[in-house]
Amino acid sequence: MVEPTQDPPAQQRVSPLDALLDAALEVFAARGYRASRLEDVAAAAGMTKGAIYHYFAGKEDLLRQALQGRHRAMFADLARPLEEERAPASTKIRLVLRRMWQHWLVRGTGEAIRLVLGEVSVELPELFRAWAEDGPVAGWTLVAQLIEAGVASGEFRSDVDAEVAARLVVSGLMMQAVLHHLQLDVLAPCDTDRLFDSALDVFLHGLLVTHGPPPAGSPGARVAGNPA
Amino acid sequence: MVEPTQDPPAQQRVSPLDALLDAALEVFAARGYRASRLEDVAAAAGMTKGAIYHYFAGKEDLLRQALQGRHRAMFADLARPLEEERAPASTKIRLVLRRMWQHWLVRGTGEAIRLVLGEVSVELPELFRAWAEDGPVAGWTLVAQLIEAGVASGEFRSDVDAEVAARLVVSGLMMQAVLHHLQLDVLAPCDTDRLFDSALDVFLHGLLVTHGPPPAGSPGARVAGNPA
Amino acid sequence: MVEPTQDPPAQQRVSPLDALLDAALEVFAARGYRASRLEDVAAAAGMTKGAIYHYFAGKEDLLRQALQGRHRAMFADLARPLEEERAPASTKIRLVLRRMWQHWLVRGTGEAIRLVLGEVSVELPELFRAWAEDGPVAGWTLVAQLIEAGVASGEFRSDVDAEVAARLVVSGLMMQAVLHHLQLDVLAPCDTDRLFDSALDVFLHGLLVTHGPPPAGSPGARVAGNPA
Amino acid sequence: MVEPTQDPPAQQRVSPLDALLDAALEVFAARGYRASRLEDVAAAAGMTKGAIYHYFAGKEDLLRQALQGRHRAMFADLARPLEEERAPASTKIRLVLRRMWQHWLVRGTGEAIRLVLGEVSVELPELFRAWAEDGPVAGWTLVAQLIEAGVASGEFRSDVDAEVAARLVVSGLMMQAVLHHLQLDVLAPCDTDRLFDSALDVFLHGLLVTHGPPPAGSPGARVAGNPA
DNA sequence: TATGAATGAGTATTCATTCAT
DNA sequence: CATGAATGAATACTCATTCAT
Numbered sequence: 001m002v003e004p005t006q007d008p009p010a011q012q013r014v015s016p017l018d019a020l021l022d023a024a025l026e027v028f029a030a031r032g033y034r035a036s037r038l039e040d041v042a043a044a045a046g047m048t049k050g051a052i053y054h055y056f057a058g059k060e061d062l063l064r065q066a067l068q069g070r071h072r073a074m075f076a077d078l079a080r081p082l083e084e085e086r087a088p089a090s091t092k093i094r095l096v097l098r099r100m101w102q103h104w105l106v107r108g109t110g111e112a113i114r115l116v117l118g119e120v121s122v123e124l125p126e127l128f129r130a131w132a133e134d135g136p137v138a139g140w141t142l143v144a145q146l147i148e149a150g151v152a153s154g155e156f157r158s159d160v161d162a163e164v165a166a167r168l169v170v171s172g173l174m175m176q177a178v179l180h181h182l183q184l185d186v187l188a189p190c191d192t193d194r195l196f197d198s199a200l201d202v203f204l205h206g207l208l209v210t211h212g213p214p215p216a217g218s219p220g221a222r223v224a225g226n227p228a
Numbered sequence: 229m230v231e232p233t234q235d236p237p238a239q240q241r242v243s244p245l246d247a248l249l250d251a252a253l254e255v256f257a258a259r260g261y262r263a264s265r266l267e268d269v270a271a272a273a274g275m276t277k278g279a280i281y282h283y284f285a286g287k288e289d290l291l292r293q294a295l296q297g298r299h300r301a302m303f304a305d306l307a308r309p310l311e312e313e314r315a316p317a318s319t320k321i322r323l324v325l326r327r328m329w330q331h332w333l334v335r336g337t338g339e340a341i342r343l344v345l346g347e348v349s350v351e352l353p354e355l356f357r358a359w360a361e362d363g364p365v366a367g368w369t370l371v372a373q374l375i376e377a378g379v380a381s382g383e384f385r386s387d388v389d390a391e392v393a394a395r396l397v398v399s400g401l402m403m404q405a406v407l408h409h410l411q412l413d414v415l416a417p418c419d420t421d422r423l424f425d426s427a428l429d430v431f432l433h434g435l436l437v438t439h440g441p442p443p444a445g446s447p448g449a450r451v452a453g454n455p456a
Numbered sequence: 457m458v459e460p461t462q463d464p465p466a467q468q469r470v471s472p473l474d475a476l477l478d479a480a481l482e483v484f485a486a487r488g489y490r491a492s493r494l495e496d497v498a499a500a501a502g503m504t505k506g507a508i509y510h511y512f513a514g515k516e517d518l519l520r521q522a523l524q525g526r527h528r529a530m531f532a533d534l535a536r537p538l539e540e541e542r543a544p545a546s547t548k549i550r551l552v553l554r555r556m557w558q559h560w561l562v563r564g565t566g567e568a569i570r571l572v573l574g575e576v577s578v579e580l581p582e583l584f585r586a587w588a589e590d591g592p593v594a595g596w597t598l599v600a601q602l603i604e605a606g607v608a609s610g611e612f613r614s615d616v617d618a619e620v621a622a623r624l625v626v627s628g629l630m631m632q633a634v635l636h637h638l639q640l641d642v643l644a645p646c647d648t649d650r651l652f653d654s655a656l657d658v659f660l661h662g663l664l665v666t667h668g669p670p671p672a673g674s675p676g677a678r679v680a681g682n683p684a
Numbered sequence: 685m686v687e688p689t690q691d692p693p694a695q696q697r698v699s700p701l702d703a704l705l706d707a708a709l710e711v712f713a714a715r716g717y718r719a720s721r722l723e724d725v726a727a728a729a730g731m732t733k734g735a736i737y738h739y740f741a742g743k744e745d746l747l748r749q750a751l752q753g754r755h756r757a758m759f760a761d762l763a764r765p766l767e768e769e770r771a772p773a774s775t776k777i778r779l780v781l782r783r784m785w786q787h788w789l790v791r792g793t794g795e796a797i798r799l800v801l802g803e804v805s806v807e808l809p810e811l812f813r814a815w816a817e818d819g820p821v822a823g824w825t826l827v828a829q830l831i832e833a834g835v836a837s838g839e840f841r842s843d844v845d846a847e848v849a850a851r852l853v854v855s856g857l858m859m860q861a862v863l864h865h866l867q868l869d870v871l872a873p874c875d876t877d878r879l880f881d882s883a884l885d886v887f888l889h890g891l892l893v894t895h896g897p898p899p900a901g902s903p904g905a906r907v908a909g910n911p912a
Numbered sequence: 913t914a915t916g917a918a919t920g921a922g923t924a925t926t927c928a929t930t931c932a933t
Numbered sequence: 934c935a936t937g938a939a940t941g942a943a944t945a946c947t948c949a950t951t952c953a954t
Contacts, residue, residue, distance in 0.1 A: 016913090032350050034262035038949065050951085051914050059949065118346010121410050122260050132412055157433070161426030164418070168427045171407070172400030179399070182349050184360055190392065198389030199396045205385070206434030244938080266924065278926085279939055287924065472934090488806050490718035494928065506930085507935055515928065574802010577866050578716050588868055613889070617882030620874065624883045627863070628856030635855070638805050640816050646848065654845030655852045661841070662890030700917080722945065734947085735918055743945065919951075930940075 017055050019045040022108075024066040029111035033063055033119040064127055067116065070109070089150025090204045093143060097169060100139055101196050104177035111181050113174060136174060140166035147207060156207040169203050245283050247273040250336075252294040257339035261291055261347045292355055295348065298340065306370060317378025318432045321371060325397060328367055329424050332405035339409050341402060364402060368394040375435060384435040397431050473511050475501040478564075480522040485567035489519055489575040520583055523576065526568065545606025546660045549599060553625060556595055557652050560633035567637050569630060592630060596622040603663060612663040625659050701739050703729040706792075708750040713795035717747055717803045748811055751804065754796065762826060773834025774888045777827060781853060784823055785880050788861035795865050797858060820858060824850040831891060840891040853887050 014022075023045035027036045038059055039049045056062040087095075104110045121128040143166035150156035176195060179185075242250070251273035255264045266287055267277045284290040306327055310320055332338045349356040371394035378384035404423060407413075470478075479501035483492045494515055495505045512518040543551075560566045577584040599622035606612035632651060635641075698706070707729035711720045722743055723733045740746040762783055771779075788794045805812040827850035834840035860879060863869075 030350070032262065032347055034260065035347075035351065037947085048915055049949085050916070053950075054913065114346055114349065117406065117410075118342055119260055119263075121342065122258070123263065128410065129412075132407070132410075136407070137412070160430060161422070164423055164426035165430040167404060167418070167423070168397070168400040168430065171403035172396040175399030175403040176395060178345065179360070179364070182345075182356065182360075184357075184365070190395070194389070195392055195395070198392035202388060202393040202396065202434035203430070204434070205438070206430040206432070208438070210433070210436070210438035265922085276940055277924085278941065281925070281927095282938065486806070488718065488803055490716065491803075491807065493926085504936055505928085506937070509929070510934065570802055570805065573862065573866075574798055575716055575719075577798065578714070579719065584866065588863070588866075592863070593868070616886060617878070620879055620882035621886040623860060623874070623879070624853070624856040624886065627859035628852040631855035631859040632851060634801065635816070635820070638801075638812065638816075640821070646851070650845070651848055651851070654848035658844060658849040658852065658887070658890040660890070661894070662886040662888070664894070666889070666892070666894035721943085732919055733945090734920065737946070737948095738917065915952105915954085917952090917954105919949100921947105921949095923947085924945090926942105926944085928940100928942095930938105931936105932938090933936085 016045070016047065016051070020047070020052060020055055020062070021066045021069050024062050025070055025112055026108050028063060028066065029108055029115045033115060033123065038062075060124065063120070064124065067112070067120065067127060067131060070112065089146050089153065089155050090207070093146050093150075093204065094200050096142060096146065097173065097200060098196060100170070101173055101177065101192075104174060105180065105192060107181065110177045113178050114181070117178075136170055140170040142166075143170060150207065154209070157209050160207055165203075165207065169199070173199065244273070244275065244279070248275070248280060248283055248290070249294045249297050252290050253298055253340060254336055256291060256294065257336055257343045261287075261343060261351065266290075288352065291348070292352065295340070295344065295355060295359060298337070306367070310374075317374050317381065317383050318435070321374045321378075321432065322428050324370060324374065325401060325428065326424060328398070329401055329405065329420075332402060333408065333420060335409065338405045342406050342409070345406075364398055368398040370394075371398060378435065382437070385437050388435055393431075393435065397427070401427065472501070472503065472507070476503070476508060476511055476518070477522045477525050480518050481526055481568060482564055484519060484522065485564055485571045489571060489579065494518075516580065519576070520580065523568070523572065523583060523587060526565070545602050545609065545611050546663070549602050549606075549660065550656050552598060552602065553629060553656065554652060556626070557629055557633065557648075560630060561636065561648060563637065566633045569634050570637070573634075592626055596626040598622075599626060606663065610665070613665050616663055621659075621663065625655070629655065700729070700731065700735070704731070704736060704739055704746070705750045705753050708746050709754055709796060710792055712747060712750065713792055713799045717743075717799060717807065722746075744808065747804070748808065751796070751800065751811060751815060754793070762823070773830050773837065773839050774891070777830045777834075777888065778884050780826060780830065781857060781884065782880065784854070785857055785861065785876075788858060789864065789876060791865065794861045798862050798865070801862075820854055824854040826850075827854060834891065838893070841893050844891055849887075849891065853883070857883065 020041070024041045027041045027044050031040075038052055041062070042049045042052055052062060056065060104113065116128060116131050120131065140163070144162045147156060147160060147162040147165055151158055151160060151162065173196070176199075180192065248269070252269050255269045255272050259268075266280055269290070270277045270280055280290060284293060306324055310324065315323075332341065344356060344359050348359070368391070372390045375384060375388060375390040375393055379386055379388060379390065401424070404427075408420065476497070480497045483497045483500050487496075494508055497518070498505045498508055508518060512521060560569065572584060572587050576587065596619070600618045603612060603616060603618040603621055607614055607616060607618065629652070632655075636648065704725070708725050711725045711728050715724075722736055725746070726733045726736055736746060740749060762780055788797065800812060800815050804815070824847070828846045831840060831844060831846040831849055835842055835844060835846065857880070860883075864876065
């Protein structure tokens with residue numbers, strides 16, 4: 001309805017539609033979808049309630065478009081520069097995950113994860129599905145591929161479960177980002193850089209080939225802590 | 229207010245208060261707090277709306293008590309049998325995490341995580357805080373201690389960041405549990421046992437002392453994947 | 457349903473019915489009929505809500521009986537000792553009005569006027585009617601008769617409008633009693649004795665035969681202050 | 685929020701806000717505050733429930749504003765033309781009281797007295813206070829001043845208690861107005877003009893200097909009817 | 913386009929009333 | 934008799950949605 005602003009010459013006033021989308025994501029993410037009033041979204045975009053209906057079919061549509069517009073691009077450029085790169089898998093993994101991490105640390109984006117997990121997942125399941133595919137699943141699929149490449153090249157152990165490993169880091173970091181925005185760090189403060197670096201250290205260490213003894217509880221001893 | 233009468237041996241008639249608390253947690257977790265109508269909660273407990281106000285001050289109070297009653301005990305018995313146990317740290321960790329994992333895989337409990345993360349965190353921040361302390365934070369604190377014990381005993385590498393490592397597994401598994409309940413596995417099915425076991429393998433492997441080369445991007449090369 | 461306590465030997469525990477009636481009048485008068493919860497009435501009577509329904513058909517019935525029981529007797533003994541009395545009309549009037557005044561100054565009774573005027577008049581018009589007949593109307597009818605007796609005996613002016621005069625004092629004092637209970641006197645404090653005595657002075661003075669000039673605006677000049 | 689548009693000369697379309705205020709006062713006064721449903725108020729103003737919340741914070745705010753808007757001006761112009769007037773005190777008093785009387789005989793206004801006395805006094809005590817100051821208290825203060833002026837000019841007896849006398853007439857007339865709206869006159873019909881004129885006659889008579897004997901029970905004999 | 917008034921369906925909450933114990 | 938749990942009708946209030954301007 002409004003032309004997408006491309007290359008704003010300088011102060012380029014954002015289109016009302018974009019203002020609305022941004023405001024919606026911000027407000028919904030901060031206060032929750034059901035708990036947010038359309039009036040607040042409009043106010044945050046410098047408009048009044050009624051104007052929303054010029055651009056969107058309703059509250060749900062606003063949420064849908066806000067999420068799609070913002071999240072579609074999320075993992076879009078993650079894989080980009082990796083192809084040409086001629087670095088070890090662990091470096092590539094670190095690179096990719098750092099991008100995600102930085103992405104999730106951005107206030108709006110990170111808070112949106114909670115929004116999607118907490119409300120969208122129940123209220124708009126299909127949208128949640130789409131978001132998950134484009135987001136976390138795409139994320140750990142990519143990482144899993146990198147791990148497998150590392151395995152193939154002999155950099156990583158041949159018996160790693162690439163997909164599960166990828167799931168673990170990606171979800172672990174994602175959850176930490178969510179908790180970070182909830183200021184859980186006030187309870188147990190932890191620098192975001194330290195968090196990322198240390199986490200990656202342990203994780204990558206877990207993938208690398210070793211010449212030491214296998215961990216207690218590895219395949220065969222797996223049942224150690226399993227009461228079943 | 230009244231403890232469950234243990235006269236009925238089999239079908240164990242629960243007190244209405246407990247029925248209400250259970251129903252509340254179930255309904256809220258399944259449909260979301262704001263999106264749930266008190267009437268539905270009451271119906272799920274086999275009562276009518278008004279009865280709720282005999283036991284609770286209102287919707288919020290119901291949520292609060294439902295969460296407290298159910299979650300306080302969550303990590304209560306995690307540390308229990310570990311003291312006496314004379315097993316390697318990795319075994320203990322596996323044991324503890326498996327308990328959490330099984331706990332989170334229970335429908336109501338696991339879904340409650342989403343409820344707390346998604347809505348409670350914003351609507352009742354103090355309650356969220358309390359939950360987080362008793363839950364995830366307590367969880368990774370315990371795991372961190374076990375890791376440190378492993379480091380002390382020479383089982384684990386001396387340069388692991390115990391707390392961060394603990395955070396990573398705990399949040400990783402927690403997030404996977406959440407996604408499991410959201411049936412994300414329909415997209416990418418993954419057996420819960422395989423998930424847990426493989427994840428633990430990688431994780432524990434990352435902690436163990438090795439005789440191989442350090443991972444690329446370890447301290448000193450840490451900036452490898454960092455574009456900034 | 458419960459035998460009326462007659463001549464309580466000493467501490468004679470009041471019947472629950474009476475306790476309820478008293479409590480009802482008290483609570484209703486203090487907080488308003490609609491605004492009062494039956495639970496509060498019951499509590500004030502040392503019982504629980506349900507017990508009310510053993511004695512009364514419902515809230516309305518409780519109000520009705522509470523008012524009837526208390527107010528029926530209100531003017532009952534006003535006229536009593538006047539018959540035999542051989543005093544001037546003005547003395548009798550003063551006597552009668554003082555009884556009313558003292559009656560209305562009693563907390564519960566005086567506040568009940570407000571209750572009746574404010575809510576009963578609209579919610580239970582017939583009851584209001586009955587109350588008015590037994591109360592104010594009976595009051596001013598009695599006073600009017602006394603005035604007419606005074607006129608007949610030559611004590612009072614022959615051109616007084618006995619009924620209107622009676623209405624004025626009775627309603628004037630009644631309204632002052634109401635305002636007294638509303639603690640309007642905090643604004644403009646006025647001793648209740650002074651109030652009564654001075655009021656009666658002016659009033660009686662207005663009835664007495666005089667030898668002075670008629671008041672400006674008396675019949676014939678009546679329209680003086682009438683802008684219409 | 686918007687002043688009445690004076691374009692329509694004849695049917696004078698009132699602003700919705702004023703329509704609401706009028707309707708509120710009318711409905712509340714007629715049926716009682718607690719007993720009135722917001723929906724009825726809205727309907728009386730030609731709107732629906734929700735619209736009320738565009739203008740008012742809630743039921744209580746509506747009541748508050750309705751009373752303030754209507755009653756603030758109540759006694760505003762009472763004192764106005766009295767200054768210049770060169771008439772005897774009794775004439776001025778008659779003039780002032782007639783204005784009040786006519787004011788109270790207007791349906792809405794008169795019924796509002798009952799509303800304020802009956803419910804506002806208990807539910808919004810501060811508002812009651814304000815109303816009382818601007819209304820009855822202001823009224824009898826004014827009358828008291830006029831009486832004192834009459835005393836000073838020798839028109840009235842020097843021993844009248846001006847304030848009490850003023851209180852008596854003002855409250856007496858006010859109460860009669862209240863009862864008038866409650867159609868108590870059906871019981872004991874009395875023409876409003878006769879009521880006012882006769883009442884004023886007696887009252888003023890009570891103030892005037894006389895050459896006759898003092899009333900029985902005047903200062904010194906005051907205790908005549910006083911059993912205490 | 914954008915606004916702001918108005919709507920009305922939805923929902924938390926209150927409370928008189930019932931009733932099994 | 935009395936209680937306390939439970940009911941359900943009533944109602945204040947919210948807010949997404951509509952629409953005339």
